[in-house]
Structure formats: C-alpha cells, structure tokens
Amino acid sequence: MAYKIMLACAGGFSTSMLVTQMNKAAEKKGIEVEIDAVSESALDNYEDLDIILLGPQVGHIKDELKKSFSIPITVISQMDYGMMNGEKVLNEALELLEK
Amino acid sequence: MSVLNKDKLRNFQNKVQKWMGKFQRNKYVSAVAGGMMSILPILMVGSFADVLFSLNIEAYQNFLTQTGIGDVFNIISTVTMDLLSVYVVLALSNSLASELKVDRFMAMISSVMAFFLVTPLIIEDGSFIGLDLTYTGSGGMIVAMLVSLTATRLFSIFYNNKHLTIKLPDSVPEFVSRTFISMLPIFLVAGIYAVVNLLFTFTPYDNIHDTIIELIQIPLQGLGSSLPAALILVFFAEFLWFFGIHGTMATNAILFSIFYPFDVANLQAFSAGTALPYIVTMTFITNQKGPRALAYAILCIRCKSEQLKTLGKVGFIPAFFGISEPFKFGMPMVLNPIVFIPLTMGGTISVAVTYFATYIGLIAPPNGIPVQTAGTPEIFRAFLLGGWRMIIMHIIQLIILLAVWYPFIKMMDKQKYSEELEIANQNS
Numbered sequence: 001m002a003y004k005i006m007l008a009c010a011g012g013f014s015t016s017m018l019v020t021q022m023n024k025a026a027e028k029k030g031i032e033v034e035i036d037a038v039s040e041s042a043l044d045n046y047e048d049l050d051i052i053l054l055g056p057q058v059g060h061i062k063d064e065l066k067k068s069f070s071i072p073i074t075v076i077s078q079m080d081y082g083m084m085n086g087e088k089v090l091n092e093a094l095e096l097l098e099k
Numbered sequence: 100m101s102v103l104n105k106d107k108l109r110n111f112q113n114k115v116q117k118w119m120g121k122f123q124r125n126k127y128v129s130a131v132a133g134g135m136m137s138i139l140p141i142l143m144v145g146s147f148a149d150v151l152f153s154l155n156i157e158a159y160q161n162f163l164t165q166t167g168i169g170d171v172f173n174i175i176s177t178v179t180m181d182l183l184s185v186y187v188v189l190a191l192s193n194s195l196a197s198e199l200k201v202d203r204f205m206a207m208i209s210s211v212m213a214f215f216l217v218t219p220l221i222i223e224d225g226s227f228i229g230l231d232l233t234y235t236g237s238g239g240m241i242v243a244m245l246v247s248l249t250a251t252r253l254f255s256i257f258y259n260n261k262h263l264t265i266k267l268p269d270s271v272p273e274f275v276s277r278t279f280i281s282m283l284p285i286f287l288v289a290g291i292y293a294v295v296n297l298l299f300t301f302t303p304y305d306n307i308h309d310t311i312i313e314l315i316q317i318p319l320q321g322l323g324s325s326l327p328a329a330l331i332l333v334f335f336a337e338f339l340w341f342f343g344i345h346g347t348m349a350t351n352a353i354l355f356s357i358f359y360p361f362d363v364a365n366l367q368a369f370s371a372g373t374a375l376p377y378i379v380t381m382t383f384i385t386n387q388k389g390p391r392a393l394a395y396a397i398l399c400i401r402c403k404s405e406q407l408k409t410l411g412k413v414g415f416i417p418a419f420f421g422i423s424e425p426f427k428f429g430m431p432m433v434l435n436p437i438v439f440i441p442l443t444m445g446g447t448i449s450v451a452v453t454y455f456a457t458y459i460g461l462i463a464p465p466n467g468i469p470v471q472t473a474g475t476p477e478i479f480r481a482f483l484l485g486g487w488r489m490i491i492m493h494i495i496q497l498i499i500l501l502a503v504w505y506p507f508i509k510m511m512d513k514q515k516y517s518e519e520l521e522i523a524n525q526n527s
Contacts, residue, residue, distance in 0.1 A: 009345070009424070010345045010347075010348040010473075011473050011474070013417075013420070013422050013473045013474055014417065014422050014424035014425070017417055017422070017425075041129070041133050041136075044197075055345075055424065056343050056428055056433070057340075057343060057344060057345035057348075057424065057427070057428075058345055058348070059116065059343065060116035060117065060119050060120035060123070060344060061120055061123070061124060063120065064120065064124045078343065078428040078429075078431055078433055079428065079429065079431065081424065081425075081428045081429070082410065082424070082425050082426065082427065082428030082429020082430065082431060083409065083410060083413060083425070083429045084413050084425060084429075
C-alpha cells in the first residue's frame with residue numbers, strides 16, 4: 001500500500017512546490033507514494049495519513065499537532081526546504097516511515 | 100559572525116517559537132484568524148459586485164439601469180457587504196466551536212441569535228420591520244467578533260454541564276436528542292444576551308454597537324489606521340521570520356480583527372463613489388511590503404556563489420508568485436545576522452514609501468478588494484491593487500528593495516564564494 005505523505009505550511013503554496021520535486025524524485029526511484037500539501041489549518045480534515053512533514057516556518061505547531069495525530073510528525077530542514085531538495089526530503093520521510 | 104553567540108541565538112529562537120506557538124494555537128486567536136479567512140469568498144463576491152456596479156463608464160451605466168442588471172449587482176452587494184457581520188458571527192462561531200469540540204451547528208445558531216439580540220432592529224408602531232444595516236455591515240464587525248466568541252464559549256460551558264442538558268433515552272433518534280441537549284444551553288445564552296442588551300439601554304449610547312463604536316472602534320481606528328502601527332506590524336512580521344516563523348500568519352489575528360474592517364469600509368465607500376477613508380488597511384499592509392522575493396531572486400542569480408546562484412534559479416518563478424520561502428530558508432535568512440537589517444527594514448521602508456505616495460495622492464488608497472499576496476503573480480497583483488499607477492509603484496518598490504539588499508547579499512556572496520573555493524581546492 002502506498003504511503004500517504006502530507007506536507008503543511010501556512011497557505012500550502014511553498015510546500016506544494018516541494019511536493020512537485022518529491023514526486024519527481026519518487027518517480028525516478030519507482031516508489032509509489034501519495035504526496036500532498038495543504039495549509040496547516042486544514043490538516044484536521046485529513047485522516048489515515050502516514051506522516052506529516054511541516055514547513056520550517058510553521059514548525060512551532062508540531063507539539064500541538066501531536067495531540068491530535070498519532071503518526072510521525074517532523075519539521076523539514078531549513079536548507080532542504082529552501083533549496084527545494086525533494087529527493088532528500090522524500091528519503092528522510094521514507095526512512096522515518098520504515099523505522 | 101562570531102559577534103553573536105550561535106547557541107544563545109538558537110536558544111532564543113526556540114523560546115520565540117514556543118511563545119508564537121502558544122499565541123497562535125490559542126483557541127480564540129486561531130478562531131479569529133481562521134474564521135475571518137473563511138469569509139473571504141463572501142467578500143470576494145461582494146467586491147466584484149461592487150466593482151461591476153460602479154465602473155464609471157456612462158454607456159455601461161446606462162446599460163445596467165435599462166436592463167435592471169444594476170439592481171441585481173446592488174442586491175448581491177447588500178446581502179454580502181451590508182450583512183457582513185452576520186457572516187462573521189457564523190464563521191467565528193463555527194471555528195471556535197470546532198476548537199472547543201461542541202456541536203458546531205447549534206453553537207452557530209445560538210451565536211447568530213445572540214448577535215441579533217444585542218443589535219437594534221427597525222421597529223415601527225411596536226412591530227419589527229427590518230434589520231438596521233448600519234450595524235450588520237463593516238460597522239458591526241467588532242461586536243460580531245465579540246458576541247460570537249463569547250456566545251460560543253458560553254454555549255459550550257452550558258452544553259458540557261451535565262445538569263443543564265436534557266438527556267433522552269438511547270432509543271430516541273440522534274437528531275432529536277441533539278436538539279434537546281442544546282435546548283437549555285440556548286435558552287441560557289438567549290437570556291444572557293437579552294440582559295446584556297437591556298443593560299446597554301441604560302448607557303448613554305443606548306446599545307452595545309454604538310458603545311463599542313464610540314469607546315473602542317473609533318479610538319482603535321485612529322491608532323490602527325496610522326502609519327506607525329502599520330510599520331510596527333510589518334517590522335514585527337519580518338522580525339519573526341528571522342526566527343524562522345511565518346510572520347504574516349502570526350500577525351493574522353491582529354490584521355484581521357483591526358485592519359480588515361478598514362478594507363471593508365473602503366470597499367463600501369468605493370462602491371458608493373465617496374472618498375476612501377483609510378490608507379492603512381489589511382490589504383495595504385500585506386501587499387505593500389514590495390516584491391521582496393523577486394528582489395532576492397534577481398540579486399541571487401547574479402551571485403558568484405554556486406549556492407546563491409542555484410537558489411536564485413530555484414526561487415525565481417515562486418518569487419514571481421509572491422512566495423519567498425526558498426530564500427528565507429535557502430539563503431538562509433533565518434538566524435543569519437548578515438541579513439537582519441535588510442530583512443526587517445526592506446518591507447518596512449517599502450510600506451512607508453507607499454504610504455507617502457498614497458498620502459500625497461500619487462496613488463489611490465486601497466479599494467478594499469482582498470488581494471491575496473501569495474499565489475497572485477506580481478504584475479497582475481499590482482494591477483488589481485490599483486491599476487497601472489500601482490504597477491509603477493511596485494517597480495519603485497522593487498528598486499528600493501534591490502538597493503536595500505544589494506550590499507548585504509554582496510557581502511554574503513563574497514563569504515560563500517570563498518568558502519566554496521576552499522572546499523573545491525581541498526577536494527582537488
């Protein structure tokens with residue numbers, strides 16, 4: 001079953017750019033994943049996600065989110081986010097999922 | 100930069116993030132920010148109707164009158180803009196009820212009821228003949244916020260009190276028992292706001308709306324619509340970015356509750372054809388910080404350092420859509436003492452310059468159309484905000500930003516370039 005990875009930032013704009021990069025990386029590697037981006041306030045509407053990746057600018061909501069989600073939640077590293085390094089972010093997410 | 104202790108800075112960053120997290124995740128703050136955001140579609144519909152209604156072309160205006168289409172626009176404008184406070188009550192009550200985890204629908208209807216209980220109606224010969232639109236449009240927004248937040252909170256307190264809810268046996272269908280559970284809480288909410296309304300009739304202002312307008316709204320608007328308040332907010336938002344926090348999102352609750360009503364007031368004046376009362380509105384603050392991301396992209400692409408050059412290319416198209424995150428984190432600007440000055444001053448200077456350009460009449464005050472900063476392409480955004488004059492203003496803003504940032508990015512480029520050379524030498 002394909003993993004469901006959800007990215008979240010303030011408006012879902014900059015994370016959706018990273019999603020494009022991550023999808024490219026996943027395709028290259030032949031991995032089947034479902035990656036999406038939303039604004040952090042819309043996260044509550046989603047169920048059965050496997051992991052949430054937060055943009056560094058909304059990293060401070062992580063603890064609060066942990067109260068409503070029991071899946072791994074992690075903050076994307078600033079440099080990878082800035083350089084839109086989809087491959088690295090995807091790898092790290094997969095690593096966490098397979099732990 | 101050895102002047103600043105990196106560990107201390109990081110420590111402070113963690114603290115700031117914690118405070119911000121607490122503030123932003125506060126139930127009332129997030130109910131205001133999220134709730135107000137959700138009425139944007141209504142405001143959009145209203146502003147389009149207003150703009151279409153008031154386009155100042157004679158032939159077009161004649162066409163509107165003759166076909167009766169003008170009346171249609173007028174009705175749309177009335178039920179959106181003149182009843183905006185009602186939508187505010189619904190939206191805020193909905194988002195707070197979901198934060199408090201009580202029956203959202205019941206909370207919303209009790210809030211609307213509470214709002215109308217404290218709002219003067221038009222009554223002639225003892226019978227109700229209509230709503231007083233003075234209090235249901237932009238003028239009633241602060242009361243709408245206060246009433247919906249307090250009514251929803253009160254409703255949830257009563258709702259969660261076992262002694263105040265009527266329990267029906269399990270065999271009763273859920274929607275029936277749900278209605279009965281909310282019965283007493285809504286009675287109590289009604290009683291409280293009826294008493295509040297009665298109490299305000301003893302004040303010199305006669306009702307809560309005029310009291311709030313006289314005692315809070317007018318002084319707040321004097322303060323809020325002034326330039327210093329705007330500059331402090333812009334500075335603060337960028338200051339938060341220095342610590343890696345999305346600044347505008349953090350200040351959203353303040354922007355929405357204090358500055359958003361000014362946009363609505365401007366829009367109403369715009370459609371009525373009267374002078375626009377405010378320069379500093381929410382749209383003004385969020386949009387006149389200048390095309391910052393575009394300035395970063397232009398400067399980075401011309402850098403010698405591979406990292407900055409690549410960043411410039413990666414971030415150029417997003418920059419055109421007003422998205423600056425690649426630069427904020429990729430440069431990085433976060434916790435980078437070199438860029439502290441241009442980061443906090445760039446947008447602030449841009450807002451100040453645009454304010455003066457508006458003040459002396461070179462460009463028009465914001466017409467109140469809620470233009471979104473992120474996701475709207477630069478030139479188009481400027482056009483929406485104020486036609487071709489605003490496009491020129493944004494080019495001026497870009498030049499200012501380039502000038503403010505140039506020396507600092509140059510400094511960083513030099514540093515990074517020599518680091519990259521060193522690494523290349525070591526590897527060869």
